[in-house]
Amino acid sequence: MRSKNNVIDYVIIVVLALMAASCLIPILNTFAMSLSDKTSAALGQVLFLPKNFNTTGYEEIIKDDQFFRSFGVSILRVVLGVCINSGLAIIMAYPLSKTSHEFRMRNVYMWIMVFTMLFNGGLIPTYLLVKNLGLVDTIWALVLPGAVPVFNVIILMNFNKGIPSSLEEAAVVDGANPLQCLWNIYIPLAKASIATISLFSMVGHWNEFFNGRIYINTVKNLPLQTYIQNLSMQISAEQMVNMDPEEIVRKLAVSTLTFNCAKAIVSMIPIVAVYPFLQKYFVTGIVMGAVKE
Amino acid sequence: MRNRKNEIYYNALVLPGMIFLVIFSIIPMFGAVIAFKNFVPAKGIFASDWVGLKHFHNMFNRAEVRNVMFNTVFLAVTKIVLNLIVPVIFAILLNEIKSLAYKRVLQTMVYLPHFLSWVILGIMFSNIFSYNGMFNKFVGIFGVQPKMHMIDNASFRPILIFTDVWKNFGYGAIIYIAAILNIDPNIYEAAEIDGANRWHRIIHITLPGIRGTVILMATLALGNVLNAGFEQVFAMYSPLVYQTGDIIDTYVYRMGLTKMQYSFSTAVNLFKSGVSFILITGSYILANKFAGYSIF
Numbered sequence: 001m002r003s004k005n006n007v008i009d010y011v012i013i014v015v016l017a018l019m020a021a022s023c024l025i026p027i028l029n030t031f032a033m034s035l036s037d038k039t040s041a042a043l044g045q046v047l048f049l050p051k052n053f054n055t056t057g058y059e060e061i062i063k064d065d066q067f068f069r070s071f072g073v074s075i076l077r078v079v080l081g082v083c084i085n086s087g088l089a090i091i092m093a094y095p096l097s098k099t100s101h102e103f104r105m106r107n108v109y110m111w112i113m114v115f116t117m118l119f120n121g122g123l124i125p126t127y128l129l130v131k132n133l134g135l136v137d138t139i140w141a142l143v144l145p146g147a148v149p150v151f152n153v154i155i156l157m158n159f160n161k162g163i164p165s166s167l168e169e170a171a172v173v174d175g176a177n178p179l180q181c182l183w184n185i186y187i188p189l190a191k192a193s194i195a196t197i198s199l200f201s202m203v204g205h206w207n208e209f210f211n212g213r214i215y216i217n218t219v220k221n222l223p224l225q226t227y228i229q230n231l232s233m234q235i236s237a238e239q240m241v242n243m244d245p246e247e248i249v250r251k252l253a254v255s256t257l258t259f260n261c262a263k264a265i266v267s268m269i270p271i272v273a274v275y276p277f278l279q280k281y282f283v284t285g286i287v288m289g290a291v292k293e
Numbered sequence: 294m295r296n297r298k299n300e301i302y303y304n305a306l307v308l309p310g311m312i313f314l315v316i317f318s319i320i321p322m323f324g325a326v327i328a329f330k331n332f333v334p335a336k337g338i339f340a341s342d343w344v345g346l347k348h349f350h351n352m353f354n355r356a357e358v359r360n361v362m363f364n365t366v367f368l369a370v371t372k373i374v375l376n377l378i379v380p381v382i383f384a385i386l387l388n389e390i391k392s393l394a395y396k397r398v399l400q401t402m403v404y405l406p407h408f409l410s411w412v413i414l415g416i417m418f419s420n421i422f423s424y425n426g427m428f429n430k431f432v433g434i435f436g437v438q439p440k441m442h443m444i445d446n447a448s449f450r451p452i453l454i455f456t457d458v459w460k461n462f463g464y465g466a467i468i469y470i471a472a473i474l475n476i477d478p479n480i481y482e483a484a485e486i487d488g489a490n491r492w493h494r495i496i497h498i499t500l501p502g503i504r505g506t507v508i509l510m511a512t513l514a515l516g517n518v519l520n521a522g523f524e525q526v527f528a529m530y531s532p533l534v535y536q537t538g539d540i541i542d543t544y545v546y547r548m549g550l551t552k553m554q555y556s557f558s559t560a561v562n563l564f565k566s567g568v569s570f571i572l573i574t575g576s577y578i579l580a581n582k583f584a585g586y587s588i589f
Contacts, residue, residue: 008491012389019383020402022459026417027405029427033420044425092310095303102296103303109311116314119570121321122562124549128338129321147313178302207410210524214550229412229528261420264413271408278408279401283467 027268034058034261041257057262067263069220070227073139074206077223078270081143081205086198089152090190094182096153097160117150123214130215141215142223143205152197159193160186196281199274206270228263231256328560341556348560358544358561364450365540368521371454373514379462381507384469385499389491400470403463415528418456419443444533453529453538457522468510469503476502505584512580516573519565541565 028048033041034057035050045051061067100106120126126145135141167189168181176184187194212226222230271278328348330341352358383403390396406414421427422442429439442448480498489497523542530538541561549558580586 005491009389012386013395016383016386016390016399019462020399023403023406023463025427026414026421027409029421030417042425044423044427044430047427047430088310088313091306095306098303103300105300105304105307109307112311112314112319116318118573119322119566120318121323121325122559122566123545124555124559124562125321125324125327126317127550128324128555129317133316144313145317147317148310153310178299178306182306203408207408207412209410209412210527214546225410225412229415257420260416264416268409268413275405275408279404282404283471 030261030264034258034265036258038258041261054258057258057260058266060259061262061266066219066222066227067224067266070222070224071267073221074224077139077142078202078205080139081146082198082201084143084147085149085152085201086194088148089156089197090187090194091182092148092153093156093160094186095178097157113148113150113153116148127214136215137217137221139221142208142211145211149197149201152200156190156193156197159190163189192281195277199278199281202274203271203278224267228260228267231260231263325559325563325566327556328563330556332556332559334555344556348557349564351557352561352564357539360536361539361541361544364537365519365521365542368450368453368526368540369518372457372522373517375454375458376461376465377507377511377514379458380465381469381503383462384466384473384503385495387466387470388473388499389495400463403466405463406460407464409460411524411528414456414460414525418452418529422448422452443529444531446534446537449530449534449538453522453525456529457525468506472503472506473499509580509584509586512576512583513586515576515579516569518572519569 025048029046032048032050033046035053035055036046037052037054038056040046040051095103096106096109098106130136130141130145135144163186167185171181171185207225209223209225209229212223213229216222216226219227324338327338327341329343329345330338331344331347332338332341387396387399390399423429424439424441428442429437433439440448442452476498481494484494484498519541521540521542523540526538526540526543527546530543542565545558545562545565548554548561552558577586
């Protein structure tokens with residue numbers, strides 16, 4: 001009995017180790033490719049260790065001014081986006097955490113928010129609106145359409161509901177108005193939740209590429225992920241149809257392979273840098289968002 | 294308790310966000326009337342001619358739209374099912390591990406892919422599944438002929454499904470791991486004294502303990518039957534795999550913004566939004582009824 005149990009223990013340990021390893025394999029492979037020479041990479045001779053160690057991929061990035069401009073655009077977008085998202089979430093979550101008895105309009109606002117989460121006008125009407133507002137080709141097109149992070153507002157609101165109302169009542173007795181209560185009681189107590197939703201917004205803005213694709217026409221204004229995606233699709237779809245498969249392989253592989261891998265790795269750096277914080281906060285965040293009392 | 298002065302503050306605090314929601318979410322809903330018009334940008338939304346349901350008729354008569362609908366539902370449903378099963382299995386297996394340090398290392402590794410963008414993952418997987426890529430090298434050991442999987446209609450759907458489950462299973466497991474931690478450890482101890490083995494414990498304690506959470510997540514997932522993963526498909530597909538990989542969202546994008554068929558594209562989009570709205574509302578009602586879940 002005992003030894004049978006041990007065997008199953010080992011099987012479970014190995015299965016889990018394989019599942020976890022599978023999560024790193026593509027990343028390690030890409031990292032190794034980014035540091036290999038183009039031919040070895042294209043011929044598939046690279047697994048987890050670089051072959052013919054070579055930094056050409058990264059040197060090409062350094063020579064690519066647009067890569068750094070796009071990196072800057074993405075940083076700016078994250079800063080603006082997170083400030084707008086989290087600022088709005090903080091000021092909206094506080095009044096919405098009141099009961100509809102204390103705040104009569106509360107449920108009306110909640111239904112409007114939930115409705116916008118469930119239904120949307122669609123790609124073209126939104127695009128036409130952004131265009132008519134003159135936001136096309138500006139950073140604002142990337143941060144304003146999603147200014148209100150409805151899901152984050154709900155997470156923060158649920159957290160605020162858990163803060164004992166006696167704290168606020170005591171402050172009110174001392175003559176504090178709601179703004180002072182928000183600033184002096186709710187924000188300090190909700191710091192961890194605010195960090196959580198800010199990290200969610202940060203990752204979202206850093207990784208998002210489709211809005212950059214439709215709203216930004218000038219290459220120099222492209223955010224990083226969109227810029228990388230444009231490049232990796234350099235061989236256009238129409239060309240592909242007319243080429244024979246071997247030619248496609250050669251074109252796709254040799255010219256930009258190590259460069260593409262290097263770009264993928266560099267653009268991951270900010271995410272990896274905040275990953276320890278992400279891990280610390282998002283577990284709480286997701287549990288708060290999904291199950292509630 | 295009601296205090297008018299406080300309510301003025303409350304309204305003022307909600308107002309900026311509401312203005313953004315009205316501008317960027319509510320106004321486009323009215324803009325969706327172009328689905329019933331023949332929208333010409335030079336004329337504008339109001340002056341364009343009404344055409345009634347023409348675009349909707351057109352939509353159901355196009356074979357490509359039927360194909361796109363099938364791809365969407367097929368991909369979305371497969372992903373929903375696997376994104377439910379794999380995280381549950383992972384969470385249950387993880388619970389069987391006794392070493393806390395090993396658990397923590399595993400969790401750190403499996404959460405990471407969730408935070409990487411599909412652009413980056415698209416580059417990584419198109420290398421892995423390329424002709425000379427790691428996948429062909431691996432299956433080559435078993436004598437399988439190499440193929441260019443990213444542009445192969447037989448491989449493309451399995452790739453989409455596999456990579457999506459791969460990206461999200463760790464993150465999806467968080468909620469089940471939390472649910473398992475909520476099970477009273479005394480029950481496990483009592484079962485062990487009564488001679489229950491590992492299998493008995495999983496079947497009779499762990500699974501029933503997380504049943505509520507699983508049902509809740511399954512119900513909420515119903516709303517995603519038409520969401521096949523736009524960013525993923527957009528970052529990974531090419532014309533060579535439209536037949537098996539094109540989904541509603543990518544079709545709407547191509548018809549609308551590359552082929553400039555604004556009204557037709559909006560009609561397809563509106564159809565999707567309408568059906569999704571019914572599905573999500575239905576799933577919330579079910580979740581509320583059976584699990585006491587409420588959105589706010």
